[in-house]
Amino acid sequence: xxxxIQILGSSSGFLSYRFRKPQPNSGLSLISIxxxxxxxxxxxxxxxxxxxxxxxxxxxxxxxxxxxxxxxxSSQLSSSSVAAIQSTGNIRKxxxxxxxxxxxxxxxxxxxxxxxxxxxxxxxxxxxNPKMVVGCLIEHDKKILMCxxxxxxxxxxxxxxxxxxxxxxSAAEGAIRETxxxxxxxxxxxxxxxxxxxxxxxxxxxxxxxxxxxxxxSPGPESSECRLxxxxxxxxxxxxxxxxxxxxxxxxxxIKVGRPKFHYGIINKRPGTSPSEIHAxxxxxxxxx
Amino acid sequence: xxxxIQILGSSSGFLSYRFRKPQPNSGLSLISIxxxxxxxxxxxxxxxxxxxxxxxxxxxxxxxxxxxxxxxxSSQLSSSSVAAIQSTGNIRKxxxxxxxxxxxxxxxxxxxxxxxxxxxxxxxxxxxNPKMVVGCLIEHDKKILMCxxxxxxxxxxxxxxxxxxxxxxSAAEGAIRETxxxxxxxxxxxxxxxxxxxxxxxxxxxxxxxxxxxxxxSPGPESSECRLxxxxxxxxxxxxxxxxxxxxxxxxxxIKVGRPKFHYGIINKRPGTSPSEIHAxxxxxxxxx
Numbered sequence: 001x002x003x004x005i006q007i008l009g010s011s012s013g014f015l016s017y018r019f020r021k022p023q024p025n026s027g028l029s030l031i032s033i034x035x036x037x038x039x040x041x042x043x044x045x046x047x048x049x050x051x052x053x054x055x056x057x058x059x060x061x062x063x064x065x066x067x068x069x070x071x072x073x074s075s076q077l078s079s080s081s082v083a084a085i086q087s088t089g090n091i092r093k094x095x096x097x098x099x100x101x102x103x104x105x106x107x108x109x110x111x112x113x114x115x116x117x118x119x120x121x122x123x124x125x126x127x128x129n130p131k132m133v134v135g136c137l138i139e140h141d142k143k144i145l146m147c148x149x150x151x152x153x154x155x156x157x158x159x160x161x162x163x164x165x166x167x168x169x170s171a172a173e174g175a176i177r178e179t180x181x182x183x184x185x186x187x188x189x190x191x192x193x194x195x196x197x198x199x200x201x202x203x204x205x206x207x208x209x210x211x212x213x214x215x216x217x218s219p220g221p222e223s224s225e226c227r228l229x230x231x232x233x234x235x236x237x238x239x240x241x242x243x244x245x246x247x248x249x250x251x252x253x254x255i256k257v258g259r260p261k262f263h264y265g266i267i268n269k270r271p272g273t274s275p276s277e278i279h280a281x282x283x284x285x286x287x288x289x
Numbered sequence: 290x291x292x293x294i295q296i297l298g299s300s301s302g303f304l305s306y307r308f309r310k311p312q313p314n315s316g317l318s319l320i321s322i323x324x325x326x327x328x329x330x331x332x333x334x335x336x337x338x339x340x341x342x343x344x345x346x347x348x349x350x351x352x353x354x355x356x357x358x359x360x361x362x363s364s365q366l367s368s369s370s371v372a373a374i375q376s377t378g379n380i381r382k383x384x385x386x387x388x389x390x391x392x393x394x395x396x397x398x399x400x401x402x403x404x405x406x407x408x409x410x411x412x413x414x415x416x417x418n419p420k421m422v423v424g425c426l427i428e429h430d431k432k433i434l435m436c437x438x439x440x441x442x443x444x445x446x447x448x449x450x451x452x453x454x455x456x457x458x459s460a461a462e463g464a465i466r467e468t469x470x471x472x473x474x475x476x477x478x479x480x481x482x483x484x485x486x487x488x489x490x491x492x493x494x495x496x497x498x499x500x501x502x503x504x505x506x507s508p509g510p511e512s513s514e515c516r517l518x519x520x521x522x523x524x525x526x527x528x529x530x531x532x533x534x535x536x537x538x539x540x541x542x543x544i545k546v547g548r549p550k551f552h553y554g555i556i557n558k559r560p561g562t563s564p565s566e567i568h569a570x571x572x573x574x575x576x577x578x
Binding site: 135168 | 310316382383384385387388389390392400405407415416417418419420421439449453454455456457459460461462478479480481482484486488491510549550551553555574576577578
C-alpha cells in the first residue's frame with residue numbers, strides 16, 4: 001500500500017513540528033514542518049545530514065542559521081560519507097584507475113547513458129554506487145538505546161547505533177557489529193524496521209528492531225554516553241541525523257497505533273537548507289508493509 | 290518476528306526441491322534441497338550467482354556439474370558485479386588512489402579493525418562497500434512480468450527486471466528505471482517486498498512489488514524476450530539468479546496464505562557449489578514484517 005508522509009516547508013520563519021491525528025486507513029500521521037532558511041546552502045563536504053552544534057529546539061521557534069561545517073573524521077562512518085558525497089555527481093573527480101594506476105577519461109560507455117570514469121590504460125569502467133548504513137533500534141523495557149557521538153560529524157548529538165555495512169557481511173550482521181562497537185551491547189535483531197534512502201548523499205539506511213541479549217551496555221570508542229530513553233524523553237532537539245529523526249518518529253507512531261511495521265521512504269533535503277537542519281526534509285514515497 | 294527457512298543440502302546425489310506444508314505460526318514453508326556436488330568451486334569472477342547454461346530441472350533429478358564461467362559484460366550490472374566480487378576481501382588489489390594517483394599501502398588505519406587501502410600520497414582511506422541491486426516484481430492479471438537475458442551473465446535465462454542502484458537515485462526510482470530499461474515498461478511501485486543480502490558477492494537485492502501503468506512492455510537492449518508468467522508456469526528450471534529464485538518462491542508462498550509481506554534474508558551459497566547452481570544456497574536470518 002502506498003502511504004505518504006508529507007513534510008511541508010516554508011521559508012517564512014519558525015520551526016514547528018507537530019503530529020496531526022493519524023490519518024484514516026494509514027496508521028500514520030501527517031508531519032508538518034516549517035523552518036527558517038537563511039543564506040545557507042548544502043555543503044558537499046558535509047556528512048550524513050548532520051546537526052553538529054544544532055541548538056534549535058524541537059517544537060519551539062528557532063531562527064538559527066547555518067551550522068558549523070562538519071569536519072572529516074577518522075572513522076569509516078564519516079570517511080565513507082565523504083566518499084559517498086564526493087561521488088554524488090562527482091565522477092569527474094575520479095582521475096585514476098584503482099587497479100592499474102592509468103589515467104581516466106570521462107565519457108558515456110557504449111550501451112550506457114551516464115558519464116563514467118573509464119581507465120585509458122586497462123579499459124575498466126569505474127562505477128560509483130550508493131552505500132548502505134545499517135543500524136539497530138533497540139527496545140528494552142519500553143525504552144530505546146541511544147548513543148551520544150564522540151566523533152564528527154554531529155559530535156555531542158544523539159543517534160541510534162549505526163554505521164557502514166562492510167563487504168562480506170549482511171545488513172543484519174553489520175547492524176549487530178555496529179551496536180557492539182558503539183554501545184558495547186550484544187543484540188539480537190528481531191525484524192527489519194526501515195529502509196530510508198537519502199539520494200543527495202548516496203546513502204541508504206537500513207534499521208532493524210533489536211533486543212539486548214543482556215542488559216549491559218557502555219560507550220564504545222565513538223560514543224561519549226549510551227542511555228536508554230523513554231519514548232517521551234527522546235532528545236529530539238539534539239539528534240545527529242535526519243535519518244534517525246525519521247526512524248524514531250515512525251517508530252513512535254507505530255507504537256501508538258499498534259506494532260511496528262516495515263517502512264520504506266526517501267529522505268529529500270529541502271533545497272536551500274543546511275545539512276545541520278535535520279528537520280528540513282521531505283519524506284517521500286513512504287510505503288509500509 | 291524471526292522466522293526461518295532452512296534449505297538443507299546433501300552431497301549425495303539428486304536435486305529435489307519441495308515445499309513442505311506451511312509451519313504453524315509462520316505462514317512459511319520449509320524448503321528442502323539436496324543437490325549433487327561435483328568438483329566445482331565458487332569462482333571469484335562469477336557474477337550474481339548466475340545460472341548460465343543451467344540445464345538442471347526444478348523438481349527433477351539432476352546431476353549436471355559446473356556451468357561455464359560467466360564472462361564479463363559491458364553492462365553496468367555485470368561490470369559492477371565484477372567490481373563487487375573483486376572487492377570481497379580483495380582490498381589488496383586496490384593499488385592506486387582514484388583521486389591523486391598515489392600508490393596505496395594496505396594496513397589497519399588508527400581506530401579501525403580491518404585492513405584498508407590507504408593512499409601514501411594524500412592519506413585517503415579507500416573503503417569498499419556492498420552494492421545494492423534494485424528491481425521490481427510486477428503483478429499484472431495474476432501474472433508476473435519476467436525478462437529473458439540477452440547479456441552475460443546468465444545469457445538466455447529468466448529474471449525479474451533489476452540492476453544496480455545509481456548514485457543520486459533512490460531504490461524505488463532505480464527499480465522503476467531498470468524496469469523501463471529492461472522491459473520498456475512503465476511501473477508504479479506498490480510496496481517493498483524483499484531485501485536479500487548476498488555477502489559472498491557483496492550485493493544486497495531490494496525488490497519492490499509494482500504494477501504496470503499501462504499494459505505495454507517489450508524487450509529492452511539487455512533482454513531477448515519479456516513475458517507475463519502465470520505463477521504455476523514460472524520457469525524455475527531456467528532462472529538466472531538465486532536472488533530471483535528466493536524472491537519468487539517467497540512471493541508464491543505469501544500469495545498462497547494471503548497477501549505479500551516484507552521479507553529480509555541472507556542468501557548464503559552452500560560451500561563447494563558452483564555459482565551456476567542457483568538452488569544450492571541457504572536462506573538464513575529470514576524475517577518478515
